[in-house]
Each structure stands twice: as C-alpha cells, then as structure tokens.
Amino acid sequence: MAEASTRETYGKTLVELGRQNEDIVVLDADLSPSTMTSFFAREFPDRFFDCGLEEQNMVSIAAGLAASGKIVFVSSFAIFASCRCFDQLRLCLSQPELNVKIVATHGGITVGEDGASHHAIEDLALYCALPGFTIVVPADAIEAAGAVRVAASDHGPFYIRLSRPKTAIVYPKGYHFTLGKAVTMRQGTDATVIAVGIMVAKALEAADILARQGIDCRVINMHTLKPLDDAAVVKAASETGAIVVAEEHLAQGGLGSRVAQTTARENPVPMEFVNLGDRYALSGKAEELLRRYGLTARDIEESVKSVVKRK
C-alpha cells in the first residue's frame, strides 16, 4: 500500500489556504518543524506566531485572534494540544464557539519511541466532551487535506488529529471529503467494522482476510467523530447485525463509546472493540506497539469472528 504523511499534507494545505485567505493565521508551540506549520511560517511570517512552550497561552491567544475575525489554526503534538490546555479549550473555545482549528499531529501510540508521556490516547475522549467541537480523524493524507480545507471554511472550533508516521493511502486521488458523512469503504453483510485514522487501512486488510474465510465484512470510515453519522451506524447495525469499532485510543470516551451510545439507543447489536483498553503503552517502534497493544488487522479479524458468533 502506498503511504503519505498526513502532517506534511497538512503543512502544504495550510500554505494553499494562506494564499487564498489573508485572515488565516497559524500558531504553534515550538514544534513547527514537526507539525509542518513551518511551511506556512516561511511563506507568511507575519501571520505565524510561535508561542513557545506555552500551550495554555497559545489557545487563549488563538481565541482572542478568532474573536477579532481571524481563522486561527493551532498546532502542537496531540498530547499537548489536548491534556495540557483543556481548561483553555473549554472556556476560551468551546463555550464561546470561537473559530479556532486545533490540528494536532503525533496522535496515538504510533508516536512510538518517545513513550507514554507523548502518546495521545485520551485526546478524543477529552475533545468529545467539549460541546460545539467538530472532531475529525482522517484516515489518510488525501482525507487530511480535505478535512483541513473544510475546517478553514466552516465556522466554529475543530479538532483534527493527525499521525507522526506516514499513513497508508486508502482513497483514490479524486476523493471528496464530506464532513459528518461516514464513508463505506467496502460493502458487506455479516458484520461492520467502524474505524478511524490508521485503523481504517487495517480494517480493510482484515476484511480481505475475512473474505477468504467466507465472512463478508463491511468497513466504514467514521472520519468525523463529532457530529457522528448516526444514520450510517444504524444502517450498519440493521443490515449487518454486528459491529466492531477500531481506534488508536483508550477504550473510554472515543469512537467506541460514541458508536455504542447510538446502537444502544437505536438498534442494539453485538459489538466488539479494538482499542488500547485502559492502560498506557511503552516506548517502541510504532509497528511493534500496534502488535503489542492489539491494534492490528489480525486483532480486528478476531473481533469480527467473535462478534459474528454472538449474532
């Protein structure tokens, strides 16, 4: 599978957007070479503000800029752009619904060797708890570009979570991103895997393996966690009768919790969850960590088999 970097795509997309709209400003917290906002900084030095290692300050500054009519992109690593500044996100962005886009790179455990302090595995739960935030986890670089463009044109606070390593390309070039509309990546009738981010590619891989074993598995990319595409969940539940949710996140508060809430209310079906459970991960290579903590195509395959048995 071809791969591309979501954060490099983000950096390039920001430059394009910056050329189109003078109101776009970008803030970073001493991580621009990694978040790739450095591209924007180079082309638009007057509209780029490095806030240093002051994430709380950065989020509140972003609010002040947004209240003055700017479209503000704020970048850092996902761990610092969530846990470090949560009260600021709540009071300065969520409550007043200001037009700030938090685009965080280095989400999940695929950050790898830097270890538990740098693994953002609770960020989705935190952001899902903030009313008014739109939350997107793109599956690949093509979708990342689409999500960033939509964030720039839609009003209100956004959280977009990107990855450190390159991500498998799951879409053809002409793919058009539609906010809040889940994408059925593959049809199927026996069960549905609903996945986000890097787990979408793994779900597709698992569906191929399952097909060879006679299990016809649907794969849905639920790129927008909030607002959730309830209709796609309900349809999957009623048409396939079993759901597996796969995400690079803790068990609580992320996509699994949101999908389960919808199925519990609308159409309860057997569900399984592929995630990190309730624990922190160690330092290691990204692929090693995904294997160790149960986030591989093989893990999805096993979960689908057990959920199908419960139908």
Place this chain on the structure above:
Amino acid sequence: MAKKLRRHVITMTATAGSGHPGGSLSAADIITALYFKVLRHNPKNPQWSDRDRFILSKGHAAPILYAALAETGYFPVAELATLRKLDSRLQGHADRKFTPGVEMSAGSLGMGLSFAIGVALAARLDSKTYRTYVLLSDGECEEGQTWEAALSAAHFKLDNLTAIVDCNGMQLSGWTRDIMNLEPFTRKWQAFGWHTIDIDGHNFDQILFACQEAEKKKGKPTVIVAHTIKGKGVSFMENNAAFHGKAPTWEEAERALKELE
C-alpha cells in the same frame, strides 16, 4: 458615577443572593474611568470594528462590568436585576456569548491576558489603531498562564496593550501575601519586559494619567499596578475576604447603600 456603579453591585448581588461584591467594588473606579473616559466605544454598536477592547480577565467581577455596560447604554439598567437568574443575559461570570459588550468569556482565572494578546495581535495584523485593555486581579497572577502571557506580550512587543492589575491584596480565603506571596510584584513585571506604573487604583486622575502614559509608551506593553482596597466604599466589606464570593443580605445591602449615598 463610580458610586452609582457600586450601588448597582450591591443591589445586583443582594437581589441575586450570590455573586462577588468584594472584587467588583475594588475595581469600580478603574472600570468607571475606562468606560466613561478612556475607551473609544459605541454602546449602540458593540461590534464596531475600531472600538477599544476591554477584557475582564477576573470574570467574577462581572457585576461591576455589567453595571458599567448598562450605564453606558449597552442594555437597559433594569436588566441588572436579572443577574444570575435563569435565562438572563447576565451570567454569573462574564460570557461573551450572551452579553452585548462583553469581549471574552471568563471565570477560570489567568486566561484574559492571553486572550488580550490575541486581540492586540489582530489589531497589528489589520493595521487597526484600537487599544486593548485587560483587567486582572492580583490573586489570579498566581496562575502560571498569566506569566506565560506576560512573557509573550513583551516578546511580541505589544505596545497597543495595557494590562491593569486590580491589586486589592486579597483573594477568596485571605490575604494574597499569606496564601501565595506575589511580591515583589511590580518588579516581576519589569523583569518580564513590561513598562510598569504603580498607582492608587481609587484615584481617578491617577488612573487616567496612567492610561495616557501607557498609550505613549512604544515598543513594550504596559501594566498599571493599581493598588486598591477589596470591598472599597462599604466599610464592613473593606479588606474583608468574606465578601469575596458572598452576596450581602438585604439588611447588609441597606447599610451598604446608605454608605454609598
């Protein structure tokens, strides 16, 4: 006028049965000077793009801000009686979503200076000449974010930004010097790269003069360290931490209003 605003604070908090009179009264003269003399603003058009911005970082002092906004015409004075009531535009802490003239939602301390930096940076980007004023409490300078902001305002050389600290020396449970000592306070701001002016925060002329001096200072932001008395104007509230977050009873309110006649 300051006395009138103080009377509103007493009546509003007594009517609401809760609220923060102490820190509202200490800021009354500063707020009066700003809204009636310093700020270029248009109460009939709160979104006027060239208005000077006033940001209340100490969001619990909302009653004094609401009193000034009502008296300058942002909304009817009668509406002050709805403070903290369900469906009122006057939330317990200042909230930009609901109240005309309120620039920032506040209430969790330490965020206002940062917000003001964003507003001041936007002025620079848009070549606007408006000034940004932000009112902090000394107690909230215990929040680390205030000092992140202090560093960055100086770093960005924001001479279009004036911070005013309502230095009443007290916080919820007592004297700041006992709870978390901030001294030497003015020297800290100097060390962070700010132009500093110490004043008596209840002296109208000193407040106005300091605001003018701040406007003339180029290349760095200015902080006005305004020495004030918590509960100023009501004898039994002065220097009394009990009235930080407690409304007066009706009996107390009557005594207070008599003192403020």
